[in-house]
Amino acid sequence: MTTNRLTIDLLSQLAETPFADRLELAALSRQPPSSVYQRVGRMAEAGWLESVPHASPLIAPTRRYALSAAGLRVVAREREVDAAELLRSRPVSEQWRRLLLQRLETVATLYRLAASV
DSSP states (O other), X not given: OOOOHHHHHHHHHHHHSTTBOHHHHHHHHTOOHHHHHHHHHHHHHTTSEEEEEEOOSSSOOEEEEEXXXXXXXXXXXXXXXXXXXXXXXXXXXXXXHHHHHHHHHHHHHHHHHHHHO
């Protein structure tokens, strides 16, 4: 997969806001939702993103995306930093994901509010 500006911008956004869904990514990156949907699908197919289903009483079912280890390496290359250094600040372990998703239940409403602003 090519690493054009939109791809890098979305990967970088997910490094900063893991487990955003595609609509939130579109709002946060100021890109058209159709472009984000298409690009996220390609990045997931390339193995740069992983997704998990997520729903709560306040939030409609959606897929939330996070960088995979391969996606983290792409971001590190583009930012010209060591992947290990980036990994320390943006972990991708199963334990880290489980902890973050548990906390996401609390802040999911804020994600939606930020996306709508």
